[in-house]
Amino acid sequence: MQKNKRNCPVCASEHNSALPKLSHPEWNTVKCSKCAMVYLDESPDYESLSEDLAWTKQFAKEKKRRKEKEPIIAWLDAKTRWRLHMFRDDEWAYISDKVAGGNVLDIGCGGLNNIPPQFTPYGIEIEKQAAEISDALMRKRGGHVVHAPALDGLAEFEDGFLDGIIMRSYLEHEAQPRQVIEACTNKLKPGGAIYVKVPNFDTINRAVRGIDWCGFRFPDHLNYFGIASLKKLAEATNYQFELRNKITRYTNDNVHCYFIKQS
C-alpha cells in the first residue's frame, strides 16, 4: 500500500511528538507541537481508500476484532445500545437548525440519502458502489451524487450553490480536512452552515479506554479532533464555530458542531 506523509491537518506544521500508546504497529499517532492536534502522520492513498479500505468493510472487521478481544465488553455494549439513543435526537435533522431549505450536500454520504425532505439532496462519495446507490436515491428528489474524493467532488458544484453541508462521520477520514473546509466556503451561500460530527478525542471514554476507544480505527481515521482543534480549524478558515453538544462535551463519544459562513 502506498502511504503519503502528512503535516498537521489543522495548522500545516511538520513538527510533532509521537503518541506510542495511541499508535498502531503500522500507523503512528502524533500530536502537533504547534496546535496540539492529534493525527496520523501518514495516510493511505485515495486508490486504496476507494476500493480496499472502504469504511463499511473496515467497520465490520473492527467489530469482529473487538468482539474477539473483549467478548464481555462487546456483549455488554451490544446489550446496552439503547443508552446511545436515550438523549439523542435525529442527527440527520441537525442541519435544519441552521438551514431552512434549499440545496444540502452530504460529503461522504455512503449508500444513503438521509437528508431531510425539505432539502434538495446532493452527495459526494469516494466508495464507488455506495455512490451509485445514493445517486439513484438522490436523483428521485432532484439532486445527485458525485463519485470522487471530496475536493474533486466539491469542484463540480457552482459557487454559492449550497445552503448547507453535512459532514457526518467523514472529516476524521479526510487526508486534507482544512483544504476541504476552505473549498466549502465559496460553494456555500453567505450565512450557510456546515454540520460536523466527528469522534470526540476529548471524551472521558477515550481517556479511560486508551487505544481501545471506539474512535481509533487504523488507518481510516486520520484526524482525531477535539473541541479545541475543531474551533481552531473553523477560525483559521473564517467560519464561526458553534458547539452543539455543550452539556455532553466530555461524555459524548462524538462532537456535534456547526461551521457557519460569515454573511
Ligand SMILES: [Zn+2]
Ligand atoms: Zn497543528
